[in-house]
Amino acid sequence: MSGRVIDGAAIAAGLVARLAGEVSADLAAGHAAPGLAVVLVGNDPASRVYVRAKGRRAVEAGFRSIEHVLPEDTAEADLLALVARLNADPEVDGILVQLPLPRHIAAAAVIAAIDPAKDVDGFHPVNVGRLSIGEDALVPCTPMGAMMLLRSVRRDLAGLEAVVIGRSNIVGKPMAQLLIAADCTVTVAHSRSRDLPAICRRADILVAAVGRPEMVRGDWIRPGALVIDVGINRLPGSDGKGRLVGDVHFGEALAVAGAVTPVPGGAGPMTIACLLANTLKAARARRGQRFDPLATDA
Ligand code: GUN
Numbered sequence: 001m002s003g004r005v006i007d008g009a010a011i012a013a014g015l016v017a018r019l020a021g022e023v024s025a026d027l028a029a030g031h032a033a034p035g036l037a038v039v040l041v042g043n044d045p046a047s048r049v050y051v052r053a054k055g056r057r058a059v060e061a062g063f064r065s066i067e068h069v070l071p072e073d074t075a076e077a078d079l080l081a082l083v084a085r086l087n088a089d090p091e092v093d094g095i096l097v098q099l100p101l102p103r104h105i106a107a108a109a110v111i112a113a114i115d116p117a118k119d120v121d122g123f124h125p126v127n128v129g130r131l132s133i134g135e136d137a138l139v140p141c142t143p144m145g146a147m148m149l150l151r152s153v154r155r156d157l158a159g160l161e162a163v164v165i166g167r168s169n170i171v172g173k174p175m176a177q178l179l180i181a182a183d184c185t186v187t188v189a190h191s192r193s194r195d196l197p198a199i200c201r202r203a204d205i206l207v208a209a210v211g212r213p214e215m216v217r218g219d220w221i222r223p224g225a226l227v228i229d230v231g232i233n234r235l236p237g238s239d240g241k242g243r244l245v246g247d248v249h250f251g252e253a254l255a256v257a258g259a260v261t262p263v264p265g266g267a268g269p270m271t272i273a274c275l276l277a278n279t280l281k282a283a284r285a286r287r288g289q290r291f292d293p294l295a296t297d298a
Contacts, residue, residue: 003257006149006228012269015148015293016061019276022291023062026283034283035064036094036120036275037086041079041105042072047098054096057272063279066092076105080113087115093283094120096275099170117285120278123169131177138278139294143175145270146207146228147182147294153226153259158183161202165189165216165247166209171230175207196220208247218252227253227260230267 023033036058040051051067058065068082079097086092095118101107111119116126122140130137150157162184166172172188179186189199191210200206200220206227208216213233221227231247246263253260261267277293284291 003224003227003254004153004259005254006153006259006261006266008145008149008261008266009269011149011152012145012273015270015273016057016276019273019280020061022280027062031283031287032091033062033064034093034279035066035091036096036279037066037068037089037092039068039070039079039082039086039095039097041070041074041098042102044100047100051098054272054275058276058279061276063276064091072102074102074105076109079105079110083110083113087113087118092118093286094118094275094279096121118282120275120282122174122278128169128174131174131181134181136292138282139178140170140174141271141274141278142171142209142230142267143178144274144277144294146175146230146267147178148270148274149228149261149267150205150226157205160184160204161187162205162207163187163189163200163203164207164209165196165200166207166211166230168209171209175209179205179207210247212247213245214247214249216248216253218249218256221253221256223256224258225256227257228267229253229261229263232263232268 038051038054040047055065055067086095095114097110099107111123114124116124119127119138122138127137131139162179164172164175167188167190176186176188189196193199197220201222203222203225206225209230211231213235227248229246229248233245234242235245237243244264250262281291281293
């Protein structure tokens, strides 16, 4: 048996095109384009690449992108003051502070300072809490994208066994909440779990978000399972640039799974598309209109 490759790049492009259409309709109705403020502190090369990509995709889709790049030695108080200004700025609908932050800044304090209505990362305790009790929330982008990819293969996930490997606040925990909301039976496994391969073999849905290159092997996967690989790991290569791989051994997974996301081109492109979806949702909510990205997915 050979599984299907879930084309995250194409599904993300479709979502961005739909969002661009929604923004055009808003402009035609006399509203401003949604404004996304992205804050980067320091010089982490991977973060710089992500932040640049977020700004570029936002502008391409008709959003306004506001970038703040602050030096590595920025004081926490100065970052909090910037967040307060962005909270108060009527032109800003969404605020994202790129993580990780330098060690002298408490990320939890910065996240808590963001207005929950502008928290397009969905990391603020108010949004985390709302998601967990089934109320309308801004939902973290990577798990939201993973749900859309699952639903592109199978709309009704009720009753399925789902295993999430990884318990981070950014991916693992919100992913588990979304799967519970979709009526799955959810197990959250992690580095201390006993017999991880046996846990994974139970899964109709397997989401890997651990950051360990190609850790999930073919014999960990139940035949026909849906596999979402959130990992992005760079392996050293002879060309000096290296090779991107996920947390799942793609070739082995494809031979066993019903469907699997590739790396790159799977879960990754969905994350920025979902960030834009959250920014449009936040902009609409601020003028009393609803936009539910998970209800309008592919
Ligand atoms: N760093 C890695 N992923 C993310 C993300 O989704 N949001 C933010 N703010 N920082 C990140």
